[in-house]
Amino acid sequence: MVLANRITTMQESVTLASGARAKALKDEGRDILNLTLGQPDFQTPQLIKEKAIEAIANDQVSFYTPASGLPELKDAIATYMKTFYGYEVTRDQILAATGAKFVLYAYFMTVLNPGDEVIIPTPYWVSYADQVKLAEGTPVFVETSEETRFKATVSQLEAARTEKTKVFLLNSPSNPTGMVYTNEELLAIGDWALEHDILILSDDIYGRLVYNDNTFVPISSLSEALRQQTMVVNGVAKTYSMTGWRVGFAVGDPELIAGMSKMLSQTTSNLTTVAQYAAIEALAGDQTAAEEMRRAFEERLNTIYPLLAAVPGFEVIKPEGAFYLFPNVKKAMEMKGFEDVTDFTNDILEKAGVALVTGAGFGMPYSLRMSYATDLETLKAAISRLQDYMAS
Template identity: 75%
Template structure:
């Protein structure tokens, strides 16, 4: 008897979590490892947010269940966030909160996908999209975003991929792993295409506050009423507020879909941890200066490390506009070192010079590697120095 389900047997392990775990294991053995794997700010959660969480614990508010979709006060805070950064309001029945944006994505797919439904995913893509779709018996359809077009797809490419089974198109801007941002005109063309063909837009906006060097993040849901009605926005506190460990994600959009997601949450995790909800309320409604402080730090790291990485033999990098990743093409580097597989290449870098990167294979980009610059400049500079050493051996 086969004990495990086909669903699990067919599922890929998250390459980002696997790379992070391998780096931690080697560190535990006493190895000198510089890990640039996980998308996690190296800042601690701002004190005003910590204080609100502590207050909720001490006054007893955090001790009890809430409704599965989130506290009314949290939904009101998310509405404030939407008004401030998206330019429009949302009603309580258009908002759901859950244990991280990752689970919000899963709840969305579980709510809208029937067996055989197709979801268009531009590549490179965040590692969990495809497997979450497969777990819900959907079919991921990949459309390649080329480096020549700054890792962005066009409405024409999406049209070429569309079939009568296409139900969702997924957009992640700024992108993980490329850091590229869609311009308003590009989004408008994609949004109007989706409206014309009655295709849902899943907008993963988790990095929307982290943009650099004058770049602008445009939410696709803000472009028109018709596009907004077609769009489910996914966001959270993890990246902009340095709250990865709090696991707070949310979605806003069509009340019917939001209601279905709430039902999924009610039968799986139940409510998001109550104390984290009170922390998120403060994040969304409290002072926003710490977000800008972190954004400026990431911008400085990007501008410092990007030219240095471009000098590593065989590494070719398109400068990102947002998020906190660099995604160099290492085709020439692999040729120089005699590798044909990017995962083997990243493993060799880890074992030989102690720099942990993430293979691009899990992002649908077997010519690339991903490194996070969400760590201090000294670590980043030393990591690049070691990459030079590796390539020049």
């Protein structure tokens, strides 16, 4: 069997691969603490589940819906945008699809021609680059560092810009660093994008998960011009603990939305109907449970950050959002005799029983990612094991 080149050259998602490896070891009876996946450990809030059950009982879920989502779901997304973004949108500016990941893919497939370039700051979420390549585009990486708190500057973006640059990809709060761009930083980037007619793809999936008086500023809210230049991508997975429901959405220019809808019509068709009714309740219903989960993540961060920072060889900036810690472990690797961060991460798994994600998949050769989307007892135990591992 000869596979297509697009598959043989594609990298597997390191987060999913790490999670699968950890699960396999647990199934073998190994004592593994799994901190790989960006998946809240909470159950989906009760009101959301009840809305899904109600839709089933009322015979609302058995048939196809429009490929881009139920009108009622689009109205709920519009309500969400008004509440949390501060501006109004219409149905023709909205699309809902099978997870924010597929929304991103549909966007790239809609806007990129062969050779078009997408500027992506590093470290970056593991699927961005391969999705760009699948759309026959070219990812162009801008390296950030701890010195700039893992945020790209306009001078870096300008140095990376060419005549083929079509899209700048913004992820704030960031996966994997948890860093949040400020209002001033976004205005500078926005002015640069407008000056050079570069589209902005804003992955806002962690926008509601910010901590310790930090503020998420949507770049699309800063001006009407930026709103027209930006495609907002968001979803219900992280904020409402609905990773399994697979509901993502996009808000942006009607022409681009129409193109993405055409893409959906020939691929997935509509996302699962019952999940759409659940998402209506999540986005436009009571937000108490979402805030309670956010506070729990904040408590976990504030508890475990100083513990991880005390592990020998682990140097980490305190995140402002999302639910990941992304320590630089170059010194720890040297202490343990490793040159490759993936080998180091695998050794931690085998000898300490702590499953983490190699930073190599995020474009960072000396970092690893730890998710704190699990309970404090597990997190404390994991860091204790890391202490013992580094001392052994």
